[in-house]
Amino acid sequence: MAKVLVVEDEEALSELLKYNLVKEGFTVAVASEGDEALVAVEEDAPDIIILDWMLPNVSGVEICRQLRARQQTKDIPIIMLTARGEEEDRVRGLEIGADDYMTKPFSMSELVARMRAVLRRTSPTVAGDVATFADISLDRETCRVRRGNRDVHLGPTEFRLLDVLIQRPGRVFSREQLLDRVWGHDVYVEIRTVDVHVGRLRKALNRRGEADPIRTVRSAGYALDETYAGGAAAKAS
Structure with a gap:
């Protein structure tokens, strides 16, 4: 997106x-x-x-x-x-x-x-139909997300949220920026709604024992954690 x-x-x-x-x-x-x-x-x-x-x-x-x-x-x-x-x-x-x-x-x-x-x-x-970050892939055409060898089932808001984060791994997006990009300018949504949907995204992405790819930056926002990408790559090899 x-x-x-x-x-x-x-x-x-x-x-x-x-x-x-x-x-x-x-x-x-x-x-x-x-x-x-x-x-x-x-x-x-x-x-x-x-x-x-x-x-x-x-x-x-x-x-x-x-x-x-x-x-x-x-x-x-x-x-x-x-x-x-x-x-x-x-x-x-x-x-x-x-x-x-x-x-x-x-x-x-x-x-x-x-x-x-x-x-x-x-x-x-x-621009592409498929975006990847470490062992996570997001297919915009089919609205399908996978982590490793399993499907991850996301609601439409969580899908858009992941799409924003996966475009710029490591970049910290403020809650206001995520509201703008995921919900749009013309929709009024409480700022804490972002935290709720990030929580849902985490729950869907992370099974027990799996590292959390989403980094919370206190008083700033959220990002995909680039140190996670390195760890996932090391495990894969």
Whole structure:
């Protein structure tokens, strides 16, 4: 479940993008200005950014330049959208670090195809149908989870929760970030609900004697424990 940040000041297009990308299975956040986009990326880095060239205050070109200059954001894939169709503009967009470039008006199906192509190159765990972490595998197409040689039966919320965690092993997700990615912006859910569902996920994943792959970071959130991955690999060999 890749998270997309759409940076577009034209409200109608922004809403259209969000609607269609959510239908395609993405989690979508929206920003209408450059400063807002930079703050959004700093607070919760997306897996891919759809970035309009022409924005108020800070241009899309400048946003792209700033993101590429920062160590923590330099590898986030960026697809630029623009009304500029001249070759020199396309070249400039790619030279400043954009991964791809689409001229308005564009086909939504083509945009989605290009997004998935970029994600396959840059973040195969996010884009692929099957994600793995140590002895745990998650198949997005069949909604099936396995640990070792056994099936793990998860409810839809626990499946989405594991999908978020497995995309970035080792990264600590705050409860607020998990609420955003698993339940979405438009749904009100108590913050402690995250703890309840993490508990259910743990119970389903862990049989007696098995190491717990989920790490609780006090006052911070949850992560898949990278030390568990090493231990599981050692056992397998």
